[in-house]
Amino acid sequence: MNDKKLRALLTAVQCGSFGKATAQLGYTQSAMTHMVNRLEAELGCTLLVRSSHGVRLSEEGEQLLPYMQAVIDAGDALRREAAARGKLHENTLRIGCFASIARARLPELLRKFRKIHPEIRVDVLVRGYELAAELEEENIQLALVDEACGKGFYWTPLTDAPLVAVVPPDFSWKEDTIPLERLLQEPFLSCPEQYIERMLPQDAARVEVTASDDAAILSMVAGGLGVSVLSAFSLAGYEGQVRVIPLAQPISRRLGAAVKSPPAANTAARYFLSFLKRQSALG
Numbered sequence: 001m002n003d004k005k006l007r008a009l010l011t012a013v014q015c016g017s018f019g020k021a022t023a024q025l026g027y028t029q030s031a032m033t034h035m036v037n038r039l040e041a042e043l044g045c046t047l048l049v050r051s052s053h054g055v056r057l058s059e060e061g062e063q064l065l066p067y068m069q070a071v072i073d074a075g076d077a078l079r080r081e082a083a084a085r086g087k088l089h090e091n092t093l094r095i096g097c098f099a100s101i102a103r104a105r106l107p108e109l110l111r112k113f114r115k116i117h118p119e120i121r122v123d124v125l126v127r128g129y130e131l132a133a134e135l136e137e138e139n140i141q142l143a144l145v146d147e148a149c150g151k152g153f154y155w156t157p158l159t160d161a162p163l164v165a166v167v168p169p170d171f172s173w174k175e176d177t178i179p180l181e182r183l184l185q186e187p188f189l190s191c192p193e194q195y196i197e198r199m200l201p202q203d204a205a206r207v208e209v210t211a212s213d214d215a216a217i218l219s220m221v222a223g224g225l226g227v228s229v230l231s232a233f234s235l236a237g238y239e240g241q242v243r244v245i246p247l248a249q250p251i252s253r254r255l256g257a258a259v260k261s262p263p264a265a266n267t268a269a270r271y272f273l274s275f276l277k278r279q280s281a282l283g
Contacts (some may be wrong), residue, residue, distance in 0.1 A: 003075040005039040006068045008032055009047060013061075017054040093268035096125040096134050099145035099213040100161075101255065102234035106144070113275050120268045126213075128193050137259055141269040143258045146195065150258035158276055160252040161231045163196060165245040166217075168224045177248040180229065187226035189217045195253045196229040218242060 012021040016160075018032045025032070040047050047061035057065060076253035097106055102124065110122055125134060131143045135153060147155065165178050180199070188206045190197060200206070209217050215242055221228055222241040231253055235244060257276055261271035 003072050005042075006072055008035045008069065010065075010072070012036065012048070012055050016056075033074075040100070056245075082098075091119050091120045091268060092123065093142070093272055094123045094125070094140045095142045095144065095272070096127055096131040096140040097127050097235075098128065098131075099215065100218070100231050100233035101144050102126045104236040105141055109276070109279065112279065116275065117268075117271055120203045120271065122268075122272075127188060128213075132258075135258060138260065141259065141263070142272060144255065145258055147254045148195075148258060149257065153260055154262055155256050155258045156273065156277070157254055157256040160254050160257075161233050163229050163247060163251040163253060164232050164235075165227065165247055166221050166230050167227045167243045167245060168221060169189060169241070169243050170224070171227070171243055173245060175229040176246065177246045178246040183229065184229050189220055189226040189228040194229075195231065196251070253259065 004158065008025060010019065011025055012018050012032065015021045015024060018029050019035075021027075022029050022032050027035075034049060041059075043064070045060045045064075046058050047064065047104065048055045049058045106124065110124075113120075113122070124141055125131070127134065127147075129149050131140070131145055132149050132152075134140045135143045143150070143153075147157070165183055167173070167183075173182075184204050186202070188200075188204065189209055190200070190206045191209045209220065214230050215237075217228050217230065218238045218241070220226060220236065229247070229251075232244075232257075235242070257273055259269060259273070263273060
């Protein structure tokens with residue numbers, strides 16, 4: 001039932017006439033009369049007593065008054081709750097990122113962003129290359145990923161993360177840098193999603209680790225089970241547990257922010273993307 005009809009009826013009763021109610025509600029008198037007549041027809045009873053002195057509730061109308069007021073109050077509560085939830089949704093930013101970014105850069109970025117926009121709540125999804133599907137399905141609004149994962153989306157480059165050799169602490173190597181070819185002589189830990197995979201010879205021996213988080217590989221390297229090449233961002237929290245050696249031929253991984261479509265002005269995603277650009281990105 002449309003509560004506009006109920007509001008029109010009760011306003012007429014409060015004002016004592018349709019004429020005064022029309023001035024308050026902005027309807028024409030014929031529109032007011034039509035709405036009340038429709039309401040009485042829907043309920044199957046006479047709600048108003050009309051006379052030359054104005055209008056008042058009939059006996060049936062008096063009996064139904066608490067219920068009519070309850071419908072109006074419920075409509076008001078519904079609108080308030082919907083508005084509050086809509087505002088909460090507008091002020092919630094859902095982002096996704098690689099685990100390396102989540103460990104190395106995201107905490108400080110979110111701390112600074114919260115100071116600027118305390119009204120925006122940020123939810124974080126940490127995944128690997130499946131973030132592309134999450135973004136496509138709009139489960140997240142923005143993804144901090146590399147250029148390959150951001151392909152097909154609106155992608156903004158933000159920084160380059162160098163790749164480094166990660167070896168056990170007691171690994172025997174005295175030079176300042178190490179060739180990739182030398183690392184491949186050791187048990188080489190990697191997973192299909194690793195950026196370095198595309199640069200390895202197809203016949204290169206490797207120990208495959210299926211994980212979207214580099215932490216598993218780092219733990220194995222720390223335990224002396226092999227070596228790897230990872231993003232420098234992945235090392236956060238593992239300082240002192242592994243040895244890091246720059247590659248003889250530098251390799252970097254370009255990282256940035258991907259969105260399905262350019263975010264509209266005055267939205268949480270737009271604010272965050274602008275913030276990332278001002279912060280010299282992820283570096």
